[in-house]
Amino acid sequence: MSQFCEQLKTAGLPLTTHRIAILEFMADNHSHPSAEDIYSALHQKFDSMSKMTVYNNLQTLVSSKLLQEIDIDKEKARYDCITATHHHFYCNVCKKIYDVALECPNLNHETMDGHAIESVQGYFFGTCRECRAG
Amino acid sequence: MSQFCEQLKTAGLPLTTHRIAILEFMADNHSHPSAEDIYSALHQKFDSMSKMTVYNNLQTLVSSKLLQEIDIDKEKARYDCITATHHHFYCNVCKKIYDVALECPNLNHETMDGHAIESVQGYFFGTCRECRAG
């Protein structure tokens, strides 16, 4: 049984072909694809897969914390298979998203000004090294 | 001449009644309102003000750095008259946004992994102190 099936079983989710395919695609693809990107890539292999299935599964997988949703791109949600807390850099030119490892002791508090913190997203914007060089 | 007119002059923007009104409203209102909120509040006083004028002016004012756009709320953009870098807490229950003063030396770098950083947004999510108490 693949690691993806195990992940789904642990999360208590039924194993469907499409759901496994999405997890597999995300594991192989660290470019932080959007729902549309995932749909474009997968509906070629599984020509029966609809965009709705992609949306439904992304929602389910995020709820079960098997994927993380990144809202750094105002246009559309992007997804990441790395669910441990980390941060992101968004290139305003090429619109690529890079993972960022940021050390900050103050980010580990469970509360802040009395508010209970459940999650943190650090979003950096600018021009990425490739676009600067090009 | 009001501080708002001076801000606009310094930014090289023409002084229009509506634009001044938006700046004034934002200075008095630290609840991080959305375009819709601003429109609802102002189109009562200035019944000629259309939603388009609000959208146009918000865009202009953000470009001129007289306002800051906050994209912590996936549903819609929110705006802040404090333009110095700071961060935000979003309450998943009441959807209010709180300002957050976060000290983190690593946030001051101009580059990261070779990427040129132009701006940083730290978004915290959870349940605010009021909703926890209530």
Added chain:
DNA sequence: GTGGCTGCAAATCATTTGCATATAC
């Protein structure tokens, strides 16, 4: 068998676009 998954079409809703008129300077 039953509950969750799939996928089609239609709806939603913040925001953008095009354009004609009005206003700032």
Added chain:
DNA sequence: GTATATGCAAATGATTTGCAGCCAC
């Protein structure tokens, strides 16, 4: 007088909703 602001109506586009049939277990 010219450039910019205003505001109307229509378009955009990601995402959601409702619902019938299908598949996992």
